[in-house]
Amino acid sequence: MTNDSESLEISTLLAAAFGGAHGSVTPPIVQSSLFTFDSYQAFEDRMAGRSDTAIYTRVQNPTVAAFEALMATAEQGEAAVGFASGMAAISSTIIAFVKPGDRIACVEHAYPDSYRLFERLLRPFGVEISYHSIAALENDPDLLKGVKLAYLESPNSVVFEPMNLPKVAEHARRHGALTVIDNSWATPIFQNPLTLGIDIVVHSASKFISGHSDTVAGVVVSSNELINRIRDLSLSLLGGKLAPFEAFLLTRGLRTLDARMRQHQATANTFVDRLSNLPCVTRVHSPGANSVPGLRGRSGLMSFELDDSIDIPRLSDALSLFRLGVSWGGFESLILPARVALAQAGEENSMQRFGVSPSLMRISLGLENVDDLWADFESALSKSAA
Numbered sequence: 001m002t003n004d005s006e007s008l009e010i011s012t013l014l015a016a017a018f019g020g021a022h023g024s025v026t027p028p029i030v031q032s033s034l035f036t037f038d039s040y041q042a043f044e045d046r047m048a049g050r051s052d053t054a055i056y057t058r059v060q061n062p063t064v065a066a067f068e069a070l071m072a073t074a075e076q077g078e079a080a081v082g083f084a085s086g087m088a089a090i091s092s093t094i095i096a097f098v099k100p101g102d103r104i105a106c107v108e109h110a111y112p113d114s115y116r117l118f119e120r121l122l123r124p125f126g127v128e129i130s131y132h133s134i135a136a137l138e139n140d141p142d143l144l145k146g147v148k149l150a151y152l153e154s155p156n157s158v159v160f161e162p163m164n165l166p167k168v169a170e171h172a173r174r175h176g177a178l179t180v181i182d183n184s185w186a187t188p189i190f191q192n193p194l195t196l197g198i199d200i201v202v203h204s205a206s207k208f209i210s211g212h213s214d215t216v217a218g219v220v221v222s223s224n225e226l227i228n229r230i231r232d233l234s235l236s237l238l239g240g241k242l243a244p245f246e247a248f249l250l251t252r253g254l255r256t257l258d259a260r261m262r263q264h265q266a267t268a269n270t271f272v273d274r275l276s277n278l279p280c281v282t283r284v285h286s287p288g289a290n291s292v293p294g295l296r297g298r299s300g301l302m303s304f305e306l307d308d309s310i311d312i313p314r315l316s317d318a319l320s321l322f323r324l325g326v327s328w329g330g331f332e333s334l335i336l337p338a339r340v341a342l343a344q345a346g347e348e349n350s351m352q353r354f355g356v357s358p359s360l361m362r363i364s365l366g367l368e369n370v371d372d373l374w375a376d377f378e379s380a381l382s383k384s385a386a
């Protein structure tokens, strides 16, 4: 069976991707640390780069490669490389391109652990970091002058402001700055930054890509040249590899990604409408389809701010379908009150630095029935007067 894959939608490509041994429709989990060779010549050819079979699972594994190939397809990149976590993907990408004395320009309200990576690990190594609002990144064509790497999120974390990526990518290209974006929120279903001029896409695959809250993983997608550099330097030498079983779970997640994102979007659209009509909700942060060029949908992670008629701890405890916890993108609905994150022990974090309101509440809308979720939310609100 052959298909002209150029003409197929992502959902079809992701569902149809496998034909394994014995007619299996899923990839085998190749749980082997090393791979042997039939002859001296085959071994030498591989070491000399004249063939490309797997040698050792730290750098290459067939199950991981199956996931990487799907991600490259989904993001319309040439190649992908999997990692043990989103943070391994982010740190390994940055370390492959940045050295002491270089400057990173980072969007405000980036994921808190990305901020900590910059402040606690890279700054002490002599890397300079500056933070910029989305408006400044979009509107100042010379902001990225002298910058080695622009670290972007669209939308950014916690306050979910979207960015005009083609515009920022164009400014970066003019100044020779490499652009890296965390696309975990939109997923390849709702946004393909490589097609908008961005150089490198990173994902926490622990979120929507896994979709089942059972895996911590990351992945990077880009050109062959940039992925080879990340693979040869940071994957190989820092060693944060994706495990075969996790890669298997991620290929399973990808098959339903399109269907899940549509369901998350439908629920999120309803929540945005209804939250916006509640007198106690002062702001809703959730960018929808076409709010910026290239954004095709609204995902299930959003936040909103409450006025002082609502007691946030009481609201949190009155909810039953929404559970209290970190992470997001799974089947289950979650809440994360900003004041819990702001209270994180003994440090200045990005939420404090960039002034997130203590009345903000982040919610991850899962795959439950939307009317059940809304009824739970309304009932909890009615019990939460301050």
Ligand SMILES: *Cc1c(COP(=O)(O)O)cnc(C)c1O
Pocket: 085, 086, 087, 088, 111, 113, 157, 182, 184, 185, 203, 204, 205, 206, 207, 216, 217, 218, 327
């Ligand atoms: C969770 C998350 C990460 C980190 O990913 P891990 O898989 O937890 O290491 C990075 N970026 C964003 C936006 C996230 O939500």
